[in-house]
Amino acid sequence: MDQPCIRIRDVGKTFETREQSIQALSEVNLDVRPNEFITFVGASGCGKSTLLRILAGLETHSSGEILLHDEPIDGPGVDRAMVFQHYSLYPWLTVMQNIRFCRQLKVISDTVYSQSDVETASGRADALLSLMGLQPFADAYPSQLSGGMQQRVAIARALMPRPDIMLMDEPFGALDAQTREVMHDLIRHVHRLEKSTILFVTHDVEEAIYLGSRIVLMAPRPGRIDSIYEVPLPTERHQDMKLEPEFIRLKREILSRIRETSGVQTDLEQLQRLTRGAQA
Numbered sequence: 467m468d469q470p471c472i473r474i475r476d477v478g479k480t481f482e483t484r485e486q487s488i489q490a491l492s493e494v495n496l497d498v499r500p501n502e503f504i505t506f507v508g509a510s511g512c513g514k515s516t517l518l519r520i521l522a523g524l525e526t527h528s529s530g531e532i533l534l535h536d537e538p539i540d541g542p543g544v545d546r547a548m549v550f551q552h553y554s555l556y557p558w559l560t561v562m563q564n565i566r567f568c569r570q571l572k573v574i575s576d577t578v579y580s581q582s583d584v585e586t587a588s589g590r591a592d593a594l595l596s597l598m599g600l601q602p603f604a605d606a607y608p609s610q611l612s613g614g615m616q617q618r619v620a621i622a623r624a625l626m627p628r629p630d631i632m633l634m635d636e637p638f639g640a641l642d643a644q645t646r647e648v649m650h651d652l653i654r655h656v657h658r659l660e661k662s663t664i665l666f667v668t669h670d671v672e673e674a675i676y677l678g679s680r681i682v683l684m685a686p687r688p689g690r691i692d693s694i695y696e697v698p699l700p701t702e703r704h705q706d707m708k709l710e711p712e713f714i715r716l717k718r719e720i721l722s723r724i725r726e727t728s729g730v731q732t733d734l735e736q737l738q739r740l741t742r743g744a745q746a
Contacts, residue, residue: 468499468500468501469499470497470498470499471498471499471500471534471535471630471631471663472496472497472498472521472532472533472534472631472663473497473498473531473532473533473536474494474495474496474497474498474517474530474531474532475495475530475531475532475533476493476494476495476529476530476531477491477493477494477495477517477520477527477529477530477531477532478491478492478493478494478527478528478529478530478688479491479513479516479517479520479525479527479528479529479689480528489688489689490513490516490688490689491513491516491517491520491527491688491689491690492688492689492690493530493690494513494517494530494689494690494691495691496682496691496694498663498665499663500630500663501657501661501662501663502663502664502679502680503654503657503663503664503666503677503678503679504664504665504666504678504679504680504681504682505666505667505668505673505674505675505677505678505680505681505682506518506665506666506667506668506674506681506682506684507668507669507670507671507674507681507682507683507684507720507724508683508684508685508686508689508692508724508727508728509685509686509724509727509728510669510686511686511687511689512684512685512686512689512690512727512728513684513686513688513689513690514667514684514689515635515636515667516689517684517689518548518633518635518665518667519635520532520539521534521539521546521631521633521665522542522546522548522633523539523540523541523542523543523546524542524548534546534631535630544627544629545629545630545631546629546630546631546632546633547624547625547627547629547631547632547633548624548633548634548635549617549620549621549624549632549633549634549635549637550620550635550636550637551635551636551637551639551640552640553608553613553616553617553619553620554620555608555616555619555620555623556608557607557608557609558607559607559608560604560605560606560607561595561600561603561604561605561606561607561608561611561619562591562595562604562605564608564619564623565591565594565595565619565622565623565626566587566588566591566626567623587626590626590628591622591626594622594625594626595622597622597655597656597659598618598619598621598622598652599618600615600618600619600622603615612645613640613641613645614641614645614648614649617637617638617641617649618649618652620637621637621653621656625656625660625662628660629662630662630663631662631663631664631665632662632663632664632665633665634653634664634665634666634667635667636667636668636669637649637666638650638668638673639668639669639670646673647705650673650676650677650705651703651704651705653677654677654703658701666678671717671720671721671724672708672717674720675697675699675708675713675716675717675720676699676703676705676707676708676713678697679696679697680694680695680696680697681694681695681697681720682694683695683720683723683724683727685727685728686727686728692723692727693723695716695719695720697716698712698716699712699713
């Protein structure tokens with residue numbers, strides 16, 4: 467078995483305000499293997515996005531340790547790329563210019579670079595444009611694209627520097643159901659080709675099962691890992707698998723556990739008792 471590329475040990479995160487301290491994460495432990503596709507689910511406020519931002523180097527953890535390839539994470543790096551729910555494209559740049567932007571920054575910032583570096587970057591951008599099915603829109607601007615197409619550009623831009631780790635925070639949350647299904651198959655195809663390790667936050671349990679090889683269920687108050695599920699699906703997947711008994715069983719199990727850990731189950735039971743009392 468491959469050694470973990472990410473080791474999370476007893477990680478906690480506390481946000482300090484003038485009035486109080488808010489513990490967002492407590493004693494989070496997780497090993498992530500190279501080329502894994504891990505999805506995170508759980509009720510709002512369980513720390514999923516906070517953990518992702520810590521891994522990206524956009525937040526610092528208050529306690530514990532996070533190692534990436536046995537080195538502590540102490541800030542953002544080109545070995546990690548973040549894709550957000552909102553597309554965060556530069557509206558004044560074309561599709562191709564958006565994709566090449568991070569690479570252009572690197573070339574500009576390097577003291578010495580060769581023509582072959584520039585040519586390699588151009589070839590990489592062309593390949594990503596083709597992979598995302600965006601060739602006809604290379605010279606279009608973000609405002610001329612649909613939401614799904616804008617997110618494809620954002621993913622292509624994140625892939626440009628060949629990151630080892632892709633961190634995706636509800637990237638398809640704003641898309642309609644049909645577009646999301648297309649994006650699900652696309653991101654799995656990208657995962658196979660690029661061989662990146664993907665950590666993917668979602669509120670959609672069905673999405674988590676279809677995409678992930680493992681599902682990490684987090685519980686709130688404070689945020690922590692409650693359960694980890696192995697997804698019993700083959701590597702090659704298709705949309706009809708969502709109708710299979712094993713898929714539906716796992717979905718019900720995870721949804722039930724989310725209700726239990728978030729207190730929704732108790733709220734529902736109280737509501738049912740109140741309803742019965744009103745009817746009596």
